[in-house]
Amino acid sequence: MNRRFFLRFIICFVCIILYAAAQVFAVEMIHFQEQTYSGSVTYNETAQPGDAVFVRLSLKFTGAVRKETLKNPAAVLQLFKGKEQAASAQFFFTNPQNRSAKTADMLAGIPLSTWLSGEETYSLKVIISTENAQKKEIMLPFSIQKKQFVSERIVLDARNTGIRKDASPERRAQIEKLNAILATITPQDVYTLKPFTIPVDSKRITSGFGDRRVFEYTDKKTSTSLHYGIDYGVSTGTPVHSCAEGKVVLAENRISTGWSVVIEHLPGLYSLYYHMDSLNVQEGQYVKQGEKLGLSGATGLATGPHLHWEIRLNMEAVNPEFFLKEFSF
Numbered sequence: 105m106n107r108r109f110f111l112r113f114i115i116c117f118v119c120i121i122l123y124a125a126a127q128v129f130a131v132e133m134i135h136f137q138e139q140t141y142s143g144s145v146t147y148n149e150t151a152q153p154g155d156a157v158f159v160r161l162s163l164k165f166t167g168a169v170r171k172e173t174l175k176n177p178a179a180v181l182q183l184f185k186g187k188e189q190a191a192s193a194q195f196f197f198t199n200p201q202n203r204s205a206k207t208a209d210m211l212a213g214i215p216l217s218t219w220l221s222g223e224e225t226y227s228l229k230v231i232i233s234t235e236n237a238q239k240k241e242i243m244l245p246f247s248i249q250k251k252q253f254v255s256e257r258i259v260l261d262a263r264n265t266g267i268r269k270d271a272s273p274e275r276r277a278q279i280e281k282l283n284a285i286l287a288t289i290t291p292q293d294v295y296t297l298k299p300f301t302i303p304v305d306s307k308r309i310t311s312g313f314g315d316r317r318v319f320e321y322t323d324k325k326t327s328t329s330l331h332y333g334i335d336y337g338v339s340t341g342t343p344v345h346s347c348a349e350g351k352v353v354l355a356e357n358r359i360s361t362g363w364s365v366v367i368e369h370l371p372g373l374y375s376l377y378y379h380m381d382s383l384n385v386q387e388g389q390y391v392k393q394g395e396k397l398g399l400s401g402a403t404g405l406a407t408g409p410h411l412h413w414e415i416r417l418n419m420e421a422v423n424p425e426f427f428l429k430e431f432s433f
């Protein structure tokens with residue numbers, strides 16, 4: 105065989121492998137050393153619009169440190185678009201029940217809107233404040249890739265048109281109740297740090313996350329909206345499982361989403377399951393990953409049987425597929 109050709113082939117092959125590895129392991133780790141502590145940050149240095157960025161922060165206190173210093177090593181994560189701060193989130197301890205005096209392990213996540221463009225320059229900043237040390241700021245490079253979202257037109261019958269246009273106090277109260285739940289960030293509620301699993305035994309996705317939708321009503325008028333979750337086209341009666349360990353914070357029948365379940369997994373991180381036929385869980389109950397929540401159906405605003413699965417982080421809908429990969433590092 106031609107040696108030069110062989111060499112080219114090998115280089116090409118290595119490049120492909122490296123490129124593939126970079127796609128899978130786009131995780132960055134940075135170490136730093138301060139007077140009273142050393143630490144590291146691990147995070148996904150690139151994401152798509154609609155994903156999230158998670159940063160794991162580990163601190164190890166060194167030398168003679170007063171004990172009270174360790175009580176409150178508060179840290180904040182900030183996302184910058186150019187020079188402008190676009191979002192921020194507080195770090196929470198990953199083991200709030202069982203913290204060591206010598207170390208601090210924390211996690212923070214920021215949702216990335218589906219409207220963010222891949223053309224802007226982004227960066228992240230971690231600010232660590234311990235009681236007797238100066239504030240430490242760490243700048244992290246970060247980029248958002250380009251993503252094209254699907255556009256779809258959905259023609260609604262009289263029943264679904266009625267649900268979409270329902271302005272009753274009952275529906276408004278249901279929306280306010282759900283929003284209040286999703287806005288709740290409880291730092292000690294750390295139920296899982298593992299990748300999520302899909303809630304139904306099906307890969308048949310009938311509507312994707314972030315689809316730009318135009319609803320057409322019976323009077324031919326239209327309205328636009330964004331699809332906040334993933335729809336799995338499964339027949340009524342398909343078992344629905346919790347995507348991760350957590351606490352059931354809502355389990356009821358709602359006008360627009362039918363029989364619905366909301367589970368809290370981490371501070372500000374919730375999974376939602378809509379249009380179910382029946383529920384097996386109650387509010388306040390703790391569930392394991394994969395535990396049966398009920399059966400899928402077509403209740404509420406639905407043009408056919410399916411499971412709508414949604415993830416919210418700090419109120420914002422984020423791509424559930426992001427959480428199927430390692431996100432807590």
Ligand SMILES: [Zn+2]
Pocket residue numbers: 311331333334335411412413
């Ligand atoms: Zn849906």
